[in-house]
Amino acid sequence: MKHINTIVASGMKKTGNIGCGECQSSCQSACKTSCTVGNQSCKHQGERVNTTAKPLI
Amino acid sequence: MIHSFRYNHKGRDLHFIFDVESGSLHNVDRSCYIISKSLYGKLDSAEKSELDGMDKQLICEITAELKQLEGEGGINCANYCDSGDKQIGEIKALCLHICHDCNLRCKYCFADEGTYHSKIREYMSFEVGQKAIDFLIANSGKRKSLEVDFFGGEPLMNLGVVKSIVEYAKAEASKHGKEFNFTMTTNCVLLTDENIKWLNEEMYNVVLSIDGRELVHDNLRRTINGKGSQSLVLANAKKFREVRGDKSYYVRGTFTAHNLDFAADVLYLRDQGFDQISVEPVVLPEDSPMALRAEHLPAIAKEYEKLAAEYLESRSHGKWFNFFHFMMDLDGGPCVKKRITGCGAGCEYLSVTPYGDIYPCHQFSEEKGYKLGSVVTGEFGLDISKKFAKNTVFNKPDCMVCPAKYYCSGGCCANNTHFVGDMSNPYAISCEMMRKRFELSLAIAGIERSLV
Numbered sequence: 352m353k354h355i356n357t358i359v360a361s362g363m364k365k366t367g368n369i370g371c372g373e374c375q376s377s378c379q380s381a382c383k384t385s386c387t388v389g390n391q392s393c394k395h396q397g398e399r400v401n402t403t404a405k406p407l408i
Numbered sequence: 409m410i411h412s413f414r415y416n417h418k419g420r421d422l423h424f425i426f427d428v429e430s431g432s433l434h435n436v437d438r439s440c441y442i443i444s445k446s447l448y449g450k451l452d453s454a455e456k457s458e459l460d461g462m463d464k465q466l467i468c469e470i471t472a473e474l475k476q477l478e479g480e481g482g483i484n485c486a487n488y489c490d491s492g493d494k495q496i497g498e499i500k501a502l503c504l505h506i507c508h509d510c511n512l513r514c515k516y517c518f519a520d521e522g523t524y525h526s527k528i529r530e531y532m533s534f535e536v537g538q539k540a541i542d543f544l545i546a547n548s549g550k551r552k553s554l555e556v557d558f559f560g561g562e563p564l565m566n567l568g569v570v571k572s573i574v575e576y577a578k579a580e581a582s583k584h585g586k587e588f589n590f591t592m593t594t595n596c597v598l599l600t601d602e603n604i605k606w607l608n609e610e611m612y613n614v615v616l617s618i619d620g621r622e623l624v625h626d627n628l629r630r631t632i633n634g635k636g637s638q639s640l641v642l643a644n645a646k647k648f649r650e651v652r653g654d655k656s657y658y659v660r661g662t663f664t665a666h667n668l669d670f671a672a673d674v675l676y677l678r679d680q681g682f683d684q685i686s687v688e689p690v691v692l693p694e695d696s697p698m699a700l701r702a703e704h705l706p707a708i709a710k711e712y713e714k715l716a717a718e719y720l721e722s723r724s725h726g727k728w729f730n731f732f733h734f735m736m737d738l739d740g741g742p743c744v745k746k747r748i749t750g751c752g753a754g755c756e757y758l759s760v761t762p763y764g765d766i767y768p769c770h771q772f773s774e775e776k777g778y779k780l781g782s783v784v785t786g787e788f789g790l791d792i793s794k795k796f797a798k799n800t801v802f803n804k805p806d807c808m809v810c811p812a813k814y815y816c817s818g819g820c821c822a823n824n825t826h827f828v829g830d831m832s833n834p835y836a837i838s839c840e841m842m843r844k845r846f847e848l849s850l851a852i853a854g855i856e857r858s859l860v
Contacts, residue, residue, distance in 0.1 A: 363747075372756065377752075393740055
């Protein structure tokens with residue numbers, strides 16, 4: 352497409368293995384006084400967001 | 409729902425469209441940004457004039473591209489529907505208040521300097537800890553991965569009991585086919601070499617509390633004698649960092665109305681050698697001089713923008729670090745079920761006081777009307793859990809129209825309850841900050857992945 356550059360296509364998991372309850376409880380990460388869930392990882396895909404690696408591609 | 413936004417990167421305006429329901433992110437040109445807003449959102453008067461002056465053929469071309477994207481499921485996707493409550497009766501995580509005592513007297517402490525407003529400095533015994541582990545395993549159902557967070561007060565003041573609980577939990581886990589991840593939040597005062605070695609071996613994650621620059625930290629995080637603690641805390645945290653390697657940890661600070669220039673604290677922590685950093689907004693009643701109030705929000709938004717620019721610059725020039733609130737795994741984040749149910753307080757996540765009382769989370773500890781039972785007596789009712797089970801995004805009308813709904817899950821139940829009076833009504837000041845961080849996180853992801 353000429354006017355649209357898709358960076359991420361459908362990143363939201365709504366089907367398949369969802370709701371298994373095995374991922375980390377968000378307050379056990381670094382919050383404790385807020386609620387941030389979207390920055391966590393799916394247990395089945397491993398820890399991906401806060402590793403000392405270059406950005407995900 | 410579509411969220412369209414702009415981000416100025418090195419003097420250049422970048423335009424993004426984010427499809428909330430599919431989690432798709434697109435970088436578009438200015439004309440496409442305007443046309444997408446006219447189709448899926450709302451134009452302001454200047455944008456309307458811009459659209460009116462646009463070439464008709466260009467409008468047709470862009471509209472065709474947007475419709476093609478819509479057909480491919482990349483934009484304007486249907487709303488996810490789930491009217492179910494959260495699951496109750498299967499517990500995953502406990503926050504153990506290993507002691508209601510602390511060796512610092514931080515002025516903004518929600519736990520009232522460790523005592524949780526009870527004015528009694530209590531320490532958890534091993535027996536209570538044992539019963540908490542038994543309670544967690546017995547109520548964990550089919551869940552395999554269980555979590556225990558050692559919290560306080562300051563948990564290192566009762567480290568002997570922590571060590572015994574960890575040994576006990578590991579032995580019980582192997583008997584019952586479970587796995588434990590242990591975490592600790594510490595103020596670093598008692599981080600000796602021996603303690604560091606043990607924590608490094610046994611803890612899945614360690615949160616080290618430090619606010620940043622010396623003046624900022626020492627203003628609010630003082631010793632019992634009223635002295636600043638930053639130099640000791642920083643030295644100990646650095647020792648821990650050195651030993652920790654690539655294992656999970658965070659340095660975690662709090663910013664208040666006294667340091668609205670908190671980006672400087674984040675960068676200070678980076679310059680001290682930390683690469684996993686979280687600096688959170690303080691949550692206090694509005695009458696506190698440290699509280700963040702509505703009039704601070706424009707300055708806070710600008711500071712997050714400044715931090716985002718520094719973050720991108722730093723990461724692209726060999727000084728990689730992670731800021732907790734800019735983290736976003738756009739491909740592999742939590743599933744939608746997790747996103748709508750949030751932190752799990754009162755349901756899968758509970759806290760236990762030093763004497764064994766069970767509360768929905770650490771922030772409700774000792775609060776009248778919120779006690780669920782006791783690990784000591786075995787009493788445990790689900791009436792309060794049922795109330796928390798209804799606390800999903802779908803039961804919060806304000807959240808249903810918010811583009812960040814799948815990222816904060818409707819905010820912190822405790823903040824909503826304490827500052828708005830109802831856990832289903834989000835705390836507006838937190839929402840504003842969350843939306844800003846959400847947008848910046850998307851822009852950062854977009855720039856790092858495709859636009860450098």
